[in-house]
Amino acid sequence: MAPIRDKFTIHSKAIVCQDVELKGDITIGSGTIVHPKATIFAIAGPIVIGSSCIIEEGAIIVNRRKEVMRIGDDNLFEIGCRIESPTVGDFNTISTRARVHHTVRIGSYCVVGAGCLLVPTEDEILDDYTVVYGPAAERRKWSGRGKVQEADLRRKHAEYLREMLPKFNRLRRGDGT
């Protein structure tokens, strides 16, 4: 395998801390926040992250496939989660220590609960509004009630981080600047 060529495209309004591990071809959209100690590995194909996502410390995002891994907008990746899905929609929450295999594609408004393992051997798609929860990774459909409030909370969360993180961390800039 050819050595991975690093190419980081970071939007000028994104907050990417210095102490993150990036490898491969990575594009980070406007307003996205990457906490220190997060890891983004584009091993095979590139990774494209949309706008206003929050990637907390210890989160690991890996693309093992040749195709582009696309992550939508307003997603929250909590502390220590690991995600390898080829596509992720918008407004998803991947909770602390959850793990999603590369066989799962995630729709929008999904929640993977804390510590849930989503490791099917065959490809599957997590429909919109799917909630995975509990130690046995049970699933149910969310009615969607309260999503506006949650979206509002998510934006406030991001706004606060955009303000506070640069005060205490050095930021990383894209290759272009």
Place this chain on the structure above:
Amino acid sequence: MLKRSEDEDGPGRGPHDLRDASTCQDVLSLSISSTAGYPVGGTEMAPSVQYHCACLSSSPAPPPPHLPSSSSSFHPLHTLFFCEECDAVRCNRCVAVEVSTYYCPNCLFEVPSASVRAEKNRCARNCFMCPNCRNTLSVVPSDPPENSDGRLTVPISAVGEPPFFLYCNHCRWDSAEVGITFEKPTGLAAQLQKFEDSAPDSLEFDRLKEHFEPFIPAASAALARDIPGVSKYNPSQGDEMTEYRSRVDIATASRMGTGGGDADVEYMRHLETVSEVASLNQRWTSSWATSFQARDLKPLRIPLHSKRSKRCPACTHILIKPEQKAQSVRYKIKLVAANYLPAITVTLPHAQQAQAEAARRSLGKSTAAAPEDDRGGSGVGMHAGKTYPFHLALTNPLYDPIQVRLSVQRMHVSTATTTSADGSATEKARRPPFAVSLPTSSFPIAAFAEAWEYEDDEDMFGVDDDEVGAGRGGREKDGRGKVKTVGVLEKRANVTVVGGEVVIGKEARGAVKFNMLVSYTYRSDDPAPSEGNDGSPTKSTKPPEIKTFAFYTVVDLGLIIPREDVRLDSES
């Protein structure tokens, strides 16, 4: 090495439980990471010491430890109480329990005992449990109406708008799914009360209560005869019981959604996915018989908890009494055995060595931990026909030094059958399968002092350096310079480590488990420290202010690996 094993003892017990749990989880979820850091021992059970409470037996001596029934007489030290009046150990089995407060575990509201029954033992304020996953529900306002273009309208105002509903943050269940919404976000239970009260089973229950009302005095009379303190018999009521007629008959009730009968059969016939049926877990937290269907699950009011005080069964003095306030975690009275009896922990040095080695081996290759364990297991167990040393660490909780004497309770040869299921058991019963030797003379343990708590912390940091253990902590050696296995091995702070030895018979099987009598003498009045208490036996003969207390413990060193297994092990 001694030093090290001692230090590992404290923290070692905690993680072991975790380790067992995580290995179970391993089997279920095939997660490797959960056990990565831990040295997973081959033996599932750590050697343990449990304390005897004499409440179940007529004699002060405990039952033979190899009997399965003996386990109910022995308890871990932290669950025991100590009655100062009776000078005796009390366990949770024998104490008299009284409820001192009821409170809601979620809002910590103290519920007066008068209203507990009216509120049906559940929180009557704003605390609800998710019927789906049993997380606590929170009250949330509704979303503002969406714009026509489908885009989310952000930001919204901070004040929510009605209707409000209950929302589970964990599984995203919400009460609007089952048609429960609220006009205002307070007094939810009261708002739900009318649903609850009009439910057919609730009405039926009220009717039943009404029906039985006249007979309660008669029943209480019967109780009063047997149990003192129950209110007296009121003879004005007749004893004739009239026939009870239910409000609705069972067939109509099942159609109304209380479950049971043809309605459920019909429903099950047309079932498409399993998740449509509420699981047993989801249904049995409800007070009433509920519908089978997951979509009918209603939010549950959170069951109340209680704080209880406990009394000695003999002298009715209070042993433990919590503070009244639900927020407080302190006790007004707390006579726990851990403050009176020396805490004993047992370790097997050879097992610890094997475990440490296994840990060292699996350190680099955490993923390959599983096969490693099996081989490590053979080093940890005890083989028949061999001799093993063990260490007992005794910690003195008293502010005075104590003199301790240990002795093994003699096992009756006739009752020493290890496995009666075995055909050759009677032949083995001739002699006990193992022999235990303990130091025969008494030994001192220094008094407890708060300052030592801090010293222990320092010890933990220097575990590796202390491995040699020669510099500090007076490790004693034989006159011949050889490290002895039986006797006092180490004294530091209020901990004394003594060594024992177990000789396992050639044909032995089962567990190495023996009863040990621990008797200690302490100075009851004069707390003045005396310098001569380092092992001088003359101390205990001083008559007036010295008291003796004795208690039984059972020491479980683990399973014996029988001979057949030994041969198998050596082949692999």
